[in-house]
Every structure is written in structure tokens, then in C-alpha cells.
Amino acid sequence: MSKAKMRLEMLITSQVALFQGDLQSGKRSKPKSTRPYRMIWVFFSRLIDNWEQFQMIYLRKTVVGWHRTAFKIYWTRKSRKKGRPPISADTIRFIREIHSLNPLWSPERIHQQLVLLNIEPAFRTLGQRIRWVF
Numbered sequence: 001m002s003k004a005k006m007r008l009e010m011l012i013t014s015q016v017a018l019f020q021g022d023l024q025s026g027k028r029s030k031p032k033s034t035r036p037y038r039m040i041w042v043f044f045s046r047l048i049d050n051w052e053q054f055q056m057i058y059l060r061k062t063v064v065g066w067h068r069t070a071f072k073i074y075w076t077r078k079s080r081k082k083g084r085p086p087i088s089a090d091t092i093r094f095i096r097e098i099h100s101l102n103p104l105w106s107p108e109r110i111h112q113q114l115v116l117l118n119i120e121p122a123f124r125t126l127g128q129r130i131r132w133v134f
Contacts, residue, residue: 005047005048008047008048009048012044012048038066039070041063041066042063042066042067042070045063045067084122087121087125091119091121094119095110095114095121095126098110098113098114107123107126107127108123110126111123111126
């Protein structure tokens, strides 16, 4: 075990012992399980090999559950689709309606009208959603 890891373990052990003493004497109440507090325990459990000795505050399955939750959050964020959000079906119908009412309007003109109405699809989307007949 490296010196830094040993010092960290001694620091955590002493802090947990002080906390447990305060908890038993009534000076301090059991901490609320806030997100930063859970992240600290997940961090400690990754650094210290025998972190199960600190089960007096949280059970092992609780900390492992926090690990699983953090892992799920990580992969949910990592697997998000990138790029522009998909265009809604109502907007597509509206674009087609504008095109059917004004068949001589160019894609640029339709895009300008949509921007005036605070609808901002990508310009390329217009060409993909409308069959232009010239």
C-alpha cells in the first residue's frame, strides 16, 4: 500500500470514528443521503480496499447500489444522441401544407417564413421532407 493511500485510509478512519462518536452521543444526527455525500462515499470505496469496515454508517449493498446508479447515469449520458433533435410530425405536416399552398416558393423562402414563426428546422430538413417539383 502506498503512503498516500495509507494516509487517506487513516484520515477516513479517524473521521468516521469521530463521526460515529458524535452520532452515538447525540451531537450529530445521521447525515442525509444527498448526491454529493453519496459521491464522496463512492469515491472513498474506490480508493480504499477494505471500505466495508465503515459499514456503521451505510451498508455495503447501499454503497454498491450507489455505484450501479452512478454507472447507469454515466452510460445514459454517454449514449445520448448527438446532433439536432428530431423534427416533430406536426412541423413536417406544417411544412408540407405551406409547400402545397405555395408551390412556387423556394426552400429558402419557406425557411424564412418558418423562422418568422419561431420554428427553426435545419435548412436541409426542408429538402428532405418536401418533394420539390420544378
